[in-house]
Amino acid sequence: MTVTTTTSADLRSESVRSLYDQVMARCKDIDHLMGIGGILHWDQEVMMPSKAAAVRSEQMSVLVGVAHEMLTSPVHGALLDELEHRKQHEDLTAVLNPYELANIRLARKTYRDETLVPRDVVKASAALNSKSSAAWAAARKESDFAKFAPLLEEQIKMVRKSIGYKILGGANEEAGKINAKARASLGLSETDDCYKGYYQGLMNLYETGFKEDRLQALFADLKKHLIPLIAKIKAKNFQHDNSFLLRDYDIKRQTEFSHSLAKKIGFDTDAGRLDVSTHPFSGGAHPTDVRMTTRYTLNNLQEGITGTVHETGHSVYEQGRNKEYFGTPVSHALSLGIHESQSLLWERMVGLDKPFWTYALPLLKEKFPEDTQLQSVTVDQFYNGFNRVEPGFIRIEADEVTYPMHVILRYEIEKALVEGDIQVADVPAHWNAKMKEYLGLEVTEDRLGCLQDVHWSFGMVGYFPTYSLGSIYAVQIFTHAREKIPNLDEHLAKGEFHVLKEWLNKNVHEQGSLRESGDDLVFDMTGKHLDSSLYVKYLTDKYTAIYDL
Amino acid sequence: MTVTTTTSADLRSESVRSLYDQVMARCKDIDHLMGIGGILHWDQEVMMPSKAAAVRSEQMSVLVGVAHEMLTSPVHGALLDELEHRKQHEDLTAVLNPYELANIRLARKTYRDETLVPRDVVKASAALNSKSSAAWAAARKESDFAKFAPLLEEQIKMVRKSIGYKILGGANEEAGKINAKARASLGLSETDDCYKGYYQGLMNLYETGFKEDRLQALFADLKKHLIPLIAKIKAKNFQHDNSFLLRDYDIKRQTEFSHSLAKKIGFDTDAGRLDVSTHPFSGGAHPTDVRMTTRYTLNNLQEGITGTVHETGHSVYEQGRNKEYFGTPVSHALSLGIHESQSLLWERMVGLDKPFWTYALPLLKEKFPEDTQLQSVTVDQFYNGFNRVEPGFIRIEADEVTYPMHVILRYEIEKALVEGDIQVADVPAHWNAKMKEYLGLEVTEDRLGCLQDVHWSFGMVGYFPTYSLGSIYAVQIFTHAREKIPNLDEHLAKGEFHVLKEWLNKNVHEQGSLRESGDDLVFDMTGKHLDSSLYVKYLTDKYTAIYDL
Incomplete structure (x- = not known):
C-alpha cells in the first residue's frame, strides 16, 4: 500500500529542487501554525483568564484542524510521492544536502503518521482521551484503580488500534491483527501473539x-x-542534613535568583520568557520565541532552582536550534529523550555538582544575607544536602538514583499490557510487587501507586522510557563534553557556562533531526552507542562518596 | 457583475436552515482564527520577547492567509450566492430571525469586501504600507513632510484603486475611473470629477x-x-489648578487604583486581563477573553486613570457581546464609531463628571494617604482641574472640546485629497491654515502638524471621523440612559456602575451588528438619528459653568 495514489503528471517535469522547495514552503507554514499553538498553550497555562477555557479549546481545535488539513492535503502527498519516486530513480544527493534529504524523510514520516490512521479513529481517540482522563482524575482522587480500569482497558484497545494502522502501513484489515507480511517484517512467527512488536x-x-x-x-x-546500589544506601541508615533548603525563602528573591541562573546558563531573555505556572514546562513557538515556566515554593529552595535549571536546559536547546533550516523538520529536536537529555544535563550533571555550587552558593548567600543558617553552609554540606537519595512512591519527586526504577517499572507494565501479556485488572498487583522489589517500598494506596501518572489516561504508552533514555544520554554527552572541553569543571566553577552551552549548541542542538535516532547521534558524537555503563558508573561513584558506602 | 458565478446544483436542494448553518460554521472557524490573531497581537504588544518580531509577523501572515482563504473559498461564495438566490424567491423571514438575517447580510458583505479587490492589489497595498509607514516615521523624526509626500501620493492612488474595486463591484476596468453605471448609482453627472463619492x-x-x-x-x-466656544474659553485667559494631578504618584498604587476602577465599572477579570503597553488598546479573542492595556506615568495621575476607564469602556462592550450568537458576524461591534462611543461614554460622560469623582476621590485619597495636597482637594476642585481645556497641536492629547476640531481638519483634508480637490504637496499649508482657524494655533513644525498621525501612512483614509462620531453617539446614548435609568447620577455617585453597564449591555452591546448603521441604532434607541445639538449643548453647558463664560 502506498501513502497516496495521487501523482500529478505535471510534477514529473519539475526539478527535484522545485519539488523540495514546495514541500518546505508547506512545512514552514505548518510550522508557523504549530508555533502559534505553542504560544496559545503558554498563554493558557500562564496568562489566560479562567472563563476563556472553553473558547481556547475551540480555537486550538480549529488551528490543529487547519494544520492537519495542510499536512494531509493530496497536494502535499503528491509532492512527497514524486520525491520518493525520484529517490528511486535519481541520485538525490547530487542535488540535496544531508539536511535537505533528512527534511524529505521527516516530512514523509509525518505525512504517513498523519494519514495512516483513519480520521474517525483519530476522533474516537480524542473523545476517549477526554473521558478517560476525567475518569483517571476521579479514580486518583478516591485512590480506587477499579474506577479507572474499564477506561484503561478501552485505551489499551485504542492504542493498539491506532498504532496497528501505522505498523500495518494503513492496511484496512481489522486493526490489531498483524497480517502475515507485517509479522514477517517484525520477525514474528505465525504462532507468536499477534500484539508482539506493538511496543516498538x-x-x-x-x-x-x-x-x-x-x-x-x-x-x-x-x-x-x-537495585543493589539503592539497597546499600538504604542499609546505611544515614541522611545528610538539608534543613537549610527547607526554610522560608522570600519568593521574589527566589525568582530573581532563578532568573539570574537561567540567564547565566545562556537563556536569551530577548528571545524568550521565564514565567510561573502550576506545572513547569518549556515551549513557545520558535528559537526566537521560547516560553518557559517554573514554580517556587516558599519553604523549598531546591524545587525552584532545579525546576528552573531543568527547563533552562530544554529552552537553550530550543533557542539553539539550527538557524539555517528554521521552520523545516530537520531543525526540530530529534526525540523526547534527546530533549530530556539537555534538561537533565543542566539539572543534574551541572546543577547538582560541586563546580556549579562553588560558583552559585556565594550568590545565593548574597541574595539571602539575613539567613544565618544558609550563610554558614559550606559547598560540601550544600552538595550533600542537595543530593539526598530517598526511595519514595512518587516518580516526579524521585532523585536521580531511584528515578530509573520508577521508569523501568512503568515500561515493564505498559509493554506487557499492550502486547497482551497481563490484564488491566492485574496492574496494581504488578505495580506494587515491582515497587517492593526495586525500591523496597510497600504501596498501600493506588493514589501513590499505579494511579499517580496522567500518561496512560491520555493513551500515552511508550513515553515513559524517554525520561530514562534522557538521563543516560545526558551522562554520555556530558562525559564526552568533559573530555572535549579543556578545564570544563574550572569554567563551571567560575560560572562560565557559555563554554558548555556553545559546545552543546554545536554538537546537539544544531544537529536537530539530522540523524534517525538518538542512538545514532551519540554514536556519531562519542564513537559509542548509548551506553548505560557510564550512567551506572556516574551514579555509583557519586553516591558511594556521598554516602560513604 | 456578480460576486461569484459558482452555484452548485446540489445546494438548490438544501434547506435555507442548512445553508445558513453551513455558512455560520465557516464564520465561526474564521472568527476563532481572528480571535487567535487577537491574542497574538496582545502578546506582541505586552509579552513577546523582542527578537521574536520577525517570526511573529510571519505567523500573522500565515494565519491571516488561512482565514482569507476560508473567507474567499468558492464553497463559501456558492453558499452565500444560493442564500441570495433564495432571498429573491422565498420569504426568508419565515425561517430566519432578524439576527440570522443580519448574519447573512454581514457574511455576504465581508465576502464581497474580501473578494472584490484582486489579490495582487491587496499584496501591493500591504507592501506599500510597509514602505510608506517607514517613510512616515523617518519624515516625522526630521519633521520634513516633503520626505513623506511621494509615499502619501502613492497611498492616495492605492486607496482610490482599492476602494474603486469595491465601489465598482469588482469590475475589471482600470480602477479609479468610475464607469457610467457607477456614476449614476452615486448620483454623479458625466461632468463630475471621477473620484467624487470615493470618500463615502x-x-x-x-x-x-x-x-x-x-x-x-x-x-x-x-x-x-x-470654534466660538473654544475662542471664548481662550479669551477668558484663566486656568484651573491641576497641579495635584502632576505630582509623583507611585506606579504600583496607580495600578491598583486603576484595576479597582475597571473592576468596579464591570470589567470581569475572569474573562479578561488588564496589562500595560506603550499604546493602550482593548483587544483579545472573545467575550470570555478580552485583553486590554493601559499605561501609567509617574507624574501624571490623569493619564493612567482616563486611559484605563477609556479601555474599560471598550472592554465591557466586548465582554457584553451577544452570547447567543457568539462567533457569528452579528455578535460583533457595529462600527468603530459605536465602539468608540462606549469608551468615550465611560471616559467622559462618567469618568470626567462629578458623580463619578464623588465616589472615586475618597478612594484615591485612601490610596495615597501621605499626599497632603491631594488630601485637601475637594470634588469641585478635582473636577475643574480634571476638565481643563487647552487648545494644542496634538490630537491624542486634546480635551473633549478641542478634539472634534482635530478630526474635522483631518476629514476635510483627506476627503479633498482622495477626491482630487487638493494636491499632496499642499497638505501642510491646508493643515496649518485650519489649525489657525479652528484652534488659533500657529503650526511651526510638520512633526506637530500634518506628520503627527500614523493613519495615512497605512492607507487609512476615512477612519478619523469615527473618533468624533463616537463622541456624538456617546452623548446621545448617555443622555437617553439618564432619562431611562432612574436616579442614574445617584447610582454613579455611590459607585453603582453596574446599573449603567447592564443598561448598555442590553441596549448597545448585545445589539451587535443587527442594524445597518450607528445612525439606525441610535434612532431605534432614542427615536432620533445622531444629533450633534446634544453634543454641542453638553459641551457648552459644561464649559460655560467650568470657565464661568
Whole structure:
C-alpha cells in the first residue's frame, strides 16, 4: 500500500529542487501554525483568564484542524510521492544536502503518521482521551484503580488500534491483527501473539528510531546495578542534613535568583520568557520565541532552582536550534529523550555538582544575607544536602538514583499490557510487587501507586522510557563534553557556562533531526552507542562518596 | 457583475436552515482564527520577547492567509450566492430571525469586501504600507513632510484603486475611473470629477452604513458652535489648578487604583486581563477573553486613570457581546464609531463628571494617604482641574472640546485629497491654515502638524471621523440612559456602575451588528438619528459653568 495514489503528471517535469522547495514552503507554514499553538498553550497555562477555557479549546481545535488539513492535503502527498519516486530513480544527493534529504524523510514520516490512521479513529481517540482522563482524575482522587480500569482497558484497545494502522502501513484489515507480511517484517512467527512488536511501534512515536531491544539491554543493566546500589544506601541508615533548603525563602528573591541562573546558563531573555505556572514546562513557538515556566515554593529552595535549571536546559536547546533550516523538520529536536537529555544535563550533571555550587552558593548567600543558617553552609554540606537519595512512591519527586526504577517499572507494565501479556485488572498487583522489589517500598494506596501518572489516561504508552533514555544520554554527552572541553569543571566553577552551552549548541542542538535516532547521534558524537555503563558508573561513584558506602 | 458565478446544483436542494448553518460554521472557524490573531497581537504588544518580531509577523501572515482563504473559498461564495438566490424567491423571514438575517447580510458583505479587490492589489497595498509607514516615521523624526509626500501620493492612488474595486463591484476596468453605471448609482453627472463619492466608500470601511452627507451636516454644526466656544474659553485667559494631578504618584498604587476602577465599572477579570503597553488598546479573542492595556506615568495621575476607564469602556462592550450568537458576524461591534462611543461614554460622560469623582476621590485619597495636597482637594476642585481645556497641536492629547476640531481638519483634508480637490504637496499649508482657524494655533513644525498621525501612512483614509462620531453617539446614548435609568447620577455617585453597564449591555452591546448603521441604532434607541445639538449643548453647558463664560 502506498501513502497516496495521487501523482500529478505535471510534477514529473519539475526539478527535484522545485519539488523540495514546495514541500518546505508547506512545512514552514505548518510550522508557523504549530508555533502559534505553542504560544496559545503558554498563554493558557500562564496568562489566560479562567472563563476563556472553553473558547481556547475551540480555537486550538480549529488551528490543529487547519494544520492537519495542510499536512494531509493530496497536494502535499503528491509532492512527497514524486520525491520518493525520484529517490528511486535519481541520485538525490547530487542535488540535496544531508539536511535537505533528512527534511524529505521527516516530512514523509509525518505525512504517513498523519494519514495512516483513519480520521474517525483519530476522533474516537480524542473523545476517549477526554473521558478517560476525567475518569483517571476521579479514580486518583478516591485512590480506587477499579474506577479507572474499564477506561484503561478501552485505551489499551485504542492504542493498539491506532498504532496497528501505522505498523500495518494503513492496511484496512481489522486493526490489531498483524497480517502475515507485517509479522514477517517484525520477525514474528505465525504462532507468536499477534500484539508482539506493538511496543516498538509506540516507542517510535516518542523516541524516533530507537530499537526496543537496545532499550531492554540498557534497562537490564540499570536494574542489575541500581537495585543493589539503592539497597546499600538504604542499609546505611544515614541522611545528610538539608534543613537549610527547607526554610522560608522570600519568593521574589527566589525568582530573581532563578532568573539570574537561567540567564547565566545562556537563556536569551530577548528571545524568550521565564514565567510561573502550576506545572513547569518549556515551549513557545520558535528559537526566537521560547516560553518557559517554573514554580517556587516558599519553604523549598531546591524545587525552584532545579525546576528552573531543568527547563533552562530544554529552552537553550530550543533557542539553539539550527538557524539555517528554521521552520523545516530537520531543525526540530530529534526525540523526547534527546530533549530530556539537555534538561537533565543542566539539572543534574551541572546543577547538582560541586563546580556549579562553588560558583552559585556565594550568590545565593548574597541574595539571602539575613539567613544565618544558609550563610554558614559550606559547598560540601550544600552538595550533600542537595543530593539526598530517598526511595519514595512518587516518580516526579524521585532523585536521580531511584528515578530509573520508577521508569523501568512503568515500561515493564505498559509493554506487557499492550502486547497482551497481563490484564488491566492485574496492574496494581504488578505495580506494587515491582515497587517492593526495586525500591523496597510497600504501596498501600493506588493514589501513590499505579494511579499517580496522567500518561496512560491520555493513551500515552511508550513515553515513559524517554525520561530514562534522557538521563543516560545526558551522562554520555556530558562525559564526552568533559573530555572535549579543556578545564570544563574550572569554567563551571567560575560560572562560565557559555563554554558548555556553545559546545552543546554545536554538537546537539544544531544537529536537530539530522540523524534517525538518538542512538545514532551519540554514536556519531562519542564513537559509542548509548551506553548505560557510564550512567551506572556516574551514579555509583557519586553516591558511594556521598554516602560513604 | 456578480460576486461569484459558482452555484452548485446540489445546494438548490438544501434547506435555507442548512445553508445558513453551513455558512455560520465557516464564520465561526474564521472568527476563532481572528480571535487567535487577537491574542497574538496582545502578546506582541505586552509579552513577546523582542527578537521574536520577525517570526511573529510571519505567523500573522500565515494565519491571516488561512482565514482569507476560508473567507474567499468558492464553497463559501456558492453558499452565500444560493442564500441570495433564495432571498429573491422565498420569504426568508419565515425561517430566519432578524439576527440570522443580519448574519447573512454581514457574511455576504465581508465576502464581497474580501473578494472584490484582486489579490495582487491587496499584496501591493500591504507592501506599500510597509514602505510608506517607514517613510512616515523617518519624515516625522526630521519633521520634513516633503520626505513623506511621494509615499502619501502613492497611498492616495492605492486607496482610490482599492476602494474603486469595491465601489465598482469588482469590475475589471482600470480602477479609479468610475464607469457610467457607477456614476449614476452615486448620483454623479458625466461632468463630475471621477473620484467624487470615493470618500463615502472609504467611510463604509470603518463606519459601516453611515452616510457622508449626514457626517457633513454634523461636522458643520460642530464647527459652527465649537470654534466660538473654544475662542471664548481662550479669551477668558484663566486656568484651573491641576497641579495635584502632576505630582509623583507611585506606579504600583496607580495600578491598583486603576484595576479597582475597571473592576468596579464591570470589567470581569475572569474573562479578561488588564496589562500595560506603550499604546493602550482593548483587544483579545472573545467575550470570555478580552485583553486590554493601559499605561501609567509617574507624574501624571490623569493619564493612567482616563486611559484605563477609556479601555474599560471598550472592554465591557466586548465582554457584553451577544452570547447567543457568539462567533457569528452579528455578535460583533457595529462600527468603530459605536465602539468608540462606549469608551468615550465611560471616559467622559462618567469618568470626567462629578458623580463619578464623588465616589472615586475618597478612594484615591485612601490610596495615597501621605499626599497632603491631594488630601485637601475637594470634588469641585478635582473636577475643574480634571476638565481643563487647552487648545494644542496634538490630537491624542486634546480635551473633549478641542478634539472634534482635530478630526474635522483631518476629514476635510483627506476627503479633498482622495477626491482630487487638493494636491499632496499642499497638505501642510491646508493643515496649518485650519489649525489657525479652528484652534488659533500657529503650526511651526510638520512633526506637530500634518506628520503627527500614523493613519495615512497605512492607507487609512476615512477612519478619523469615527473618533468624533463616537463622541456624538456617546452623548446621545448617555443622555437617553439618564432619562431611562432612574436616579442614574445617584447610582454613579455611590459607585453603582453596574446599573449603567447592564443598561448598555442590553441596549448597545448585545445589539451587535443587527442594524445597518450607528445612525439606525441610535434612532431605534432614542427615536432620533445622531444629533450633534446634544453634543454641542453638553459641551457648552459644561464649559460655560467650568470657565464661568
